[in-house]
Amino acid sequence: MATVAMDISKPPPAASGDESAKGARGGGEGLRQYYLQHIHDLQLQIRQKTHNLNRLEAQRNDLNSRVRMLREELQLLQEPGSYVGEVVKVMGKSKVLVKVHPEGKYVVDIDKSIDITKITPSTRVALRNDSYMLHLVLPSKVDPLVNLMKVEKVPDSTYDMIGGLDQQIKEIKEVIELPIKHPELFESLGIAQPKGVLLYGPPGTGKTLLARAVAHHTDCTFIRVSGSELVQKYIGEGSRMVRELFVMAREHAPSIIFMDEIDSIGSARMESGTGNGDSEVQRTMLELLNQLDGFEASNKIKVCCT
Structure with missing residues (x-):
């Protein structure tokens, strides 16, 4: 059997200083990576919790806003x-x-929170049921069908698009456009402003186009x-629709009311009691005349009919 002789009288040589430093650096780098990963995980948790906090x-x-609304x-x-x-007359400052x-008419006090300058005749108001004090100004009661009659977008038609009606354009400028833009001219001359204009003629002669140009x-x-x-x-x-139509026109004054096919309500006046249904049409026309020349006539409303 073969044997190997070994000399154990001398210990093995120790590791050099460079190898020890290299091992220490390797252990420190691993510890650093561990803490960096731990910090990254904690920052990610902080962001998630911050997001949840903002959402909550x-x-x-x-x-809270819903609770406040429900409480109100x-x-x-x-x-x-x-x-x-309905306000009949403003009497003093209070x-x-x-x-x-x-029930009838009452002289009532005004709540301190109400601006009396916003109260005018025919204004709808709310009165407390115990003290009859005016505490709220209500909006005007207007039929939804009447609200749909308001044209939101002004027509883009101009006078240059109309041919052969130079005299009519001049007259409608004097009747409709001049009183709206320069009412002081009529006041200085002491003459009343025209209430409106009636455009008549065969179909296709530019009546509606002329009204669109005036509005523009x-x-x-x-x-x-x-x-x-x-x-x-x-x-x-x-008659009610005519009244509400003029109420809306006063709220958005100055305004122009363009009535097409006015002959449908502008027929000849008949004897009352005929029973043929024309009496209601006559009431509508009379209400229109009352709004034009009645007690509540306004110079800022012009009527253009065809």
């Missing part, structure tokens, strides 16, 4: 009802004369209504 705060704010609605529902009246249907050049509210829309089945409906 947004939900909390949304719920609940408070309004629990409040006693109010009487709806009192107004209000007509309440069907005057830069005011343009309300378009067909005369057949004012012919209603029930008694008083056509």
